[in-house]
Amino acid sequence: MSTFKVVHYINQFYAGVGGEEHADYKPELRDGPVGPGAAFTAAFGDKAKIIKTIVCGDSYFNENPDEAKKTLIDMIRDCGADLFIAGPAFNAGRYGVACGTICAAVSEQLGIPVLTGMFEENPGAEMFKDKLHIIATGSSATGMRTAVPKMAALGLKLAAGESVGASIEEGYLPGGARVNFFEKERGSKRAVDMLLKKLAGAPFVTEYPMPDFDRVAPNPAVLDITKATVALVTSGGIVPKGNPDRIESSSASRYGEYDITGVNDLTAETYETAHGGYDPVYANQDADRVLPVDIMRAFEKEGKIGKLYNKFYTTVGNGTSTKSSKHFAKEFAKKLKDDNVQVVILTST
């Protein structure tokens, strides 16, 4: 088994250079472990080895972030590291921000797995917990003993490219990707226990904190729809017969853009639904039931609308994540806007 090579980032304080009066200490590359590196060395055993330690002053990093990042990246690039670890920073704000910033840069620019550790209230935690693995630590250096084994264990997994468990298993701060894992009790028992705590006014931890929900305020009314270009967009899965772009029946990874120039009616021979979330019989018999091209053409003819836009956008809403939906809409909304479409009728199922 090969030993993973680790580069460790620490600040001037943990390197023994000094406190606040030395916070302007410029980046320095040293051989082997320094300061808390000794604890990591012990935790890694023969599985990984700190080959280099970078020492940098907190003020220097935060006051010269671009220069610091560049210097550090240049230092790390040639080390041949399998893993980059920063901190742990506990509740030291500038140190935490520096750890988060350099980890993000190393991950992005060098593609090396990264890991840091912080107290949950460290400002660096809020800034980076959705981008990095940040092991949750105590608020001060007395938490080193418990933080290092968790960081070492997760670090080894990251270096080996193994899959990472849920935050609650590995000890990192939740906030990034949701990860499945098997609990000790079944869900119903967890619900009963949670309710008993809630009833007793005792603290309990929800398994999914409510997100800030993205609610969209409706646009002002269109003043004169008889002059407007109207587009049809659907999450009901209407596609040309045969589903040429193979949009999935659930959890769609794509959307379709189809031209309906000269199409006055969607028929069973020409269109169908790709949606797997409802009985497709009625939509397949007459796809206008989901994407009302026939009515829109009639309105167009009667002058009730300006005109029907000559393309429609379609995807399958079934089991499709809101993130994917947002991504699709961002793309085609721009096209609709560029083509001066004033009205979109969004049909769902």
Add this chain to the structure above:
Amino acid sequence: MKLEVGYIQIRDIQFGETPMVKDGTLYVNAGELEALVLEDEYLAAVSFDIARPGESVRISPVKDVIEPRAKVEGSGDIFPGVISKVDTVGSGKTHVLRGAAVVTVGKIVGFQEGIIDMTGLGAQYTPFSKTVNLVANFTPKDGLSAHEYEAAARKAGLKIAYALGKLGVDMRPDDTKVYEFESLVEGLKKYPDLPRVGYVQMLQSQGLLHDTYVYGVDMKQSITTMLSPTEIMDGAIISGNCVSACDKNTTYHHQNNPVIEDLFSEHGKTLNFTAMIITNENVYLADKIRSSDWTAKLVDQLDLDGVIISQEGFGNPDTDLIMNCKKTEATGTKTVIITNEYAGRDGTSQSLADADPSADALVTGGNSNQVVTLPKLDKVIGTLEYTEKIAGGFAGNTDAQGSITVEIQAITGATNELGFNLLSAR
């Protein structure tokens, strides 16, 4: 209402001449069952297979899973209003062939049928890898519409389970449990100091192959109502839906509702299980408003201190879930909800289609978009023809070795929202 449930442990199923249970083995006569199934003019053929835990077997596309049960004492019979005549169930004595299940498969109805693997990675995600399964594989008559076929397959599965359940009537159970659900006043007198807790079960009723039946009534045509949880153990609620396999409550899930079981195990100790409320998940906004209003109204009028709300399905019903939660919390009733997540394959999307700060106590059955690769298994019961098309599949998801890659939403019961499983997410 008081129901005594006797469990007869089944460790194997075998085909045999005489249907019976002997020394933990359930013997079934395939010919007799075939004749029973083919009484239905919509079904052209049926074949039977047995799948045991640990065997290299993949079952797909799975429609429903049903536990064989039979009424021994008390009014009514299993699956009232559907298989048996309408009569109130939930009291007296019921026998269960524990460890056995009837699994129905056959040509796909509506893309949302699932996979059960009896071994390997997939087996970890479905509770039905641990039951001995009698699998009924249906062939519908030509020219049937999807909903006619669904109804025929649904009833045939229930009939098979009913017939098997009868074999346990005269047996002595290996284990017995008594579930007593007091009336309001009785409960209050008996447990004056315990918090009064209710369970609100949301039933899938979006229509178009997403239906649930209560005493034979299509739940989308009902307003929010109440019943005794023991009635559900006797098959008062049955599944008739093709919602994604991972969060469809099969009939088996209803018969063994874990929220009911876990509330009963605390009943009289830490809480007073006072009310069982069922509500629907209709697609029209007016229905959603009305049903959630009624949920909150019942919860309020019953003066409950706390409720657990469980969901079925995802997306559209997330709205019903949040409406129910918001309104029950607004009555001052402490609320915990059970749901699951669609956080995207990488887990970074918002997990629900609706949210509210009042939903501050949530239990999750996991992220249904998680991708898994299921190795090729030796035997397939049913067909893998729809592996790309079922909810959770995608184009080109079978590799040269025969492994299939799917989101776990394709696995029957994987992210169940009754809290049936250990799976969770953070």
